Amino acid sequence: AQKxxxxxxxISVVEKEDVTLDCVYETRDTxxxxxxxxxxxxxxxVFLIRRNSFDxxxxxxxxxxxxxxxxxxxxxxxxxxxxxxDSAVYFCALSEQNNSGYSTLTFGKGTMLLVSP
Amino acid sequence: GAVVSQHxxxxxxxxxxxxxxxCRSLDFQATTMFWYRQFPKQSLMLMATSNEGSKATYEQGVxxxxxxxxxxxxxxSTLTVTSAHxxxxxxxxxxxxKTSTEAFFGQGTRLTVV
Numbered sequence: 257a258q259k260x261x262x263x264x265x266x267i268s269v270v271e272k273e274d275v276t277l278d279c280v281y282e283t284r285d286t287x288x289x290x291x292x293x294x295x296x297x298x299x300x301x302v303f304l305i306r307r308n309s310f311d312x313x314x315x316x317x318x319x320x321x322x323x324x325x326x327x328x329x330x331x332x333x334x335x336x337x338x339x340x341x342d343s344a345v346y347f348c349a350l351s352e353q354n355n356s357g358y359s360t361l362t363f364g365k366g367t368m369l370l371v372s373p
Numbered sequence: 374g375a376v377v378s379q380h381x382x383x384x385x386x387x388x389x390x391x392x393x394x395x396c397r398s399l400d401f402q403a404t405t406m407f408w409y410r411q412f413p414k415q416s417l418m419l420m421a422t423s424n425e426g427s428k429a430t431y432e433q434g435v436x437x438x439x440x441x442x443x444x445x446x447x448x449x450s451t452l453t454v455t456s457a458h459x460x461x462x463x464x465x466x467x468x469x470x471k472t473s474t475e476a477f478f479g480q481g482t483r484l485t486v487v
Contacts, residue, residue: 261381293478301417301478307469352467361468361476363416 260350262364269338270372277367278335279348285309289351290324290331293332296344305344332335338371344367375401377469379479386457394452394482396467402447403469406441407476416438423450449452457486 259282269275281290292304305315307324315322319339323332335342345368349361376399386392393469396406404425409417421442422430429442439461441453450469458484468476 297484298480299466300480301466301468303477308473358468359476360419360422361417362419365416 260348260362260364262346262348262367264361264367266366266368266370268370268372271340272337273371274336275338275369275371276335277346277348277366277369278332279331281329281331281348281350283329285352285354287358289359291349292322292331292333293347293363294344294367295347295351301347304333328338335369338369340371340373343369343371375399375469375471375475375477377467377477377479379467379482382480383483386484386486388458388486389456391453391455392457392484394454394467394484396449396450396452396466396469396479398469398471398477401469401471403450403471404447406444406450406469406472407444407470408450408452409466409468411466411481413464417466424452427474454484457484459486462486 261280263278281363288309290307294302305322312324319336321334345366347366348364351359351361377487378397378399380395384392403405406423410420411417419432420435423442423444425444426445431437444450464481464483467479470476
């Protein structure tokens with residue numbers, strides 16, 4: 257069974273603070289993919305990043321960075337110099353092939369980030 | 374990224390009626406689409422996997438006769454909530470798989486059954 261844990265239910269920061277969203281996953285597969293999505297109040301899901309299990313290089317994209325560590329089964333997401341527009345629910349997700357051979361996503365429960373001015 | 378359009382974005386219906394939600398991949402062909410449901414302040418739960426030209430695969434606990442899925446073309450999948458009841462009120466989101474590991478999400482449909 258797979259599982260994605262986002263232990264932080266809600267985080268509140270003040271604008272310009274850095275914030276890290278934690279994600280811990282469980283899987284028995286050696287090949288899998290990890291994702292982060294942003295869900296603003298409008299409800300749509302915005303794709304942020306995909307990382308395969310063989311690529312442990314950290315990635316930076318503007319104010320966003322991701323730290324993937326297989327040894328601790330974690331895929332944490334950091335926003336530097338947070339802005340009010342970053343306020344949203346952030347989901348971490350794990351993709352594996354199911355018994356039918358399809359890759360489906362299992363989502364964590366999400367972390368609500370509130371950035372105040 | 375690829376574009377997936379979901380329609381309608383919001384719908385209010387009376388209890389006992391049926392509602393159809395469309396999911397279209399606009400700039401790529403998707404042999405597989407997924408339907409998720411999200412209750413307020415909760416995560417997304419996979420309901421079913423929709424395959425073009427064949428029957429959908431439903432997750433455990435999801436009633437196939439309640440949630441009818443039709444994937445008639447490589448760019449369109451529909452979810453029909455039949456005989457909707459207030460407990461079916463939720464946020465429904467589709468995703469279309471572009472590659473074996475890339476899936477793109479629609480904007481979501483907020484269904485309210487009164």
